[in-house]
């Protein structure tokens with residue numbers, strides 16, 4: 001009883017929170033400022049954006065993995081508080097992870113850039129927080145900017161999301177304004193965690209990573225009960241049992257501790273070898289004393305975008321497989337299986353949460369594992385009902401059945417939310433129409449507009465974001481969520497190079513777009529395939545019928561022609577450049593097809 005009261009008392013002085021914001025609204029800068037204020041970082045250790053750990057994150061300026069940090073805040077009256085700041089990923093590909101990280105908190109700081117106002121991701125993130133019943137502390141950030149309109153931004157928050165403008169804290173992460181007010185708001189407004197430390201264990205996994213020595217390290221929020229070393233635990237959705245080896249907290253590194261009582265945020269090592277067994281969103285409970293209900297809303301990691309990855313050098317197949325296995329150790333959302341292509345040989349069909357996730361994995365394979373890859377155009381998962389009644393899902397256009405075998409095809413749809421100045425509504429609506437979107441609603445927020453659309457996922461996969469940005473001069477922002485499947489009149493377009501079908505170049509398109517896309521692909525390919533001693537035809541074909549054709553003209557381009565004799569070092573450079581350009585090619589008979597050609601379908605010039 002005494003220990004229980006002590007644990008409860010400890011909880012009273014705990015605040016678990018997260019910072020959410022639209023991309024670039026200053027989340028990392030503010031988090032750094034808070035860390036610095038609470039002494040979590042010495043000046044010497046200080047680096048920009050401390051919470052972003054992966055090298056790639058730093059380079060791309062985005063947050064992929066959530067890294068929590070435990071801080072101590074002492075109020076002016078001497079009262080001490082433990083803050084657990086849980087970072088969330090900043091991209092729609094990882095929205096499920098965001099929602100799990102939020103479920104580990106009691107409140108959030110919702111940042112809004114005072115010069116930009118509410119953006120699409122502000123809204124989506126705010127709703128994720130509302131769905132998790134979190135207390136929202138609105139922070140109007142970057143008030144140091146000359147173009148800042150803090151009152152206007154606060155007003156927008158009230159209008160769009162219903163958060164009272166008077167609740168807003170005005171701040172600047174960069175100039176260090178408003179930090180004491182934010183720290184006080186965290187104590188005053190965000191509730192302390194509740195939960196009985198004596199109840200059967202119930203903890204939520206909100207992230208995990210693989211450690212070569214300790215196995216999978218789970219990041220958990222204990223909701224009920226207490227987690228101790230040597231406890232026998234059970235992962236409820238995975239249905240597997242383990243024994244706890246160590247528990248601890250974050251500082252920001254892993255610090256070993258005694259136990260994690262209800263309300264705590266920390267990590268657990270339990271000799272788990274496979275990250276598939278320890279998925280984000282699963283509930284951890286006692287093996288003997290089980291909680292009656294797992295944490296709701298568990299979703300196993302589900303790839304939605306697929307692409308074939310092939311080594312340019314067939315000798316590298318094993319190396320690629322080993323690298324994929326290593327990456328998978330740390331990423332339950334990533335999947336791969338062997339695949340063969342007539343054109344590309346042996347490779348792997350890989351599944352990702354979205355295009356950014358795909359790019360990250362590909363970049364890591366090339367950079368960390370020194371592999372040269374050919375990637376086929378990303379595709380979504382289609383659901384096909386065959387004339388014999390059989391239903392199957394395919395994410396590989398090369399496998400798509402011929403029309404005479406198909407009764408219906410369904411494709412995934414998303415709910416797309418776009419925030420933009422009213423001046424650009426016309427052109428953006430036109431873009432959405434080109435992408436087969438249908439409007440759900442349109443709301444005016446002052447001089448800006450929120451558009452909600454239903455759009456086939458495949459239509460926004462490639463270049464939609466770039467187009468949206470260029471049409472709106474950078475002012476429009478977007479976010480989306482998966483909606484489910486809808487019927488679609490879809491066709492497979494094959495591409496032939498030098499009269500041979502290259503299976504890995506096949507794409508699935510809507511019936512109304514076959515000709516346009518076919519044209520675009522063959523033109524682009526004719527552009528990027530190096531000239532040969534003979535003309536090479538490139539054709540787009542549907543079920544044997546040619547719908548577009550282009551020709552790669554004869555004669556190899558002589559890169560030295562420009563160097564009127566003379567400068568030998570310049571000659572060398574050019575030859576070197578040509579060699580590099582060639583590295584990522586695949587030989588088809590006598591024709592070499594470069595990586596660019598495989599992504600011709602993605603090219604943005606419409």
Ligand SMILES: Nc1nc2c(ncn2[C@@H]2O[C@H](COP(=O)(O)OP(=O)(O)OP(=O)(O)O)[C@@H](O)[C@H]2O)c(=O)[nH]1
Nearest residue numbers: 023024025026027028029061062090142172173174
């Ligand atoms: N003037 C001004 N600039 C700021 C402030 N806070 C951040 N910035 C700048 O805004 C840009 C984005 O800041 P970040 O902290 O990286 O933004 P973020 O929201 O973490 O970005 P993601 O991790 O990509 O979501 C950087 O160039 C910062 O220097 C601020 O208070 N005032």
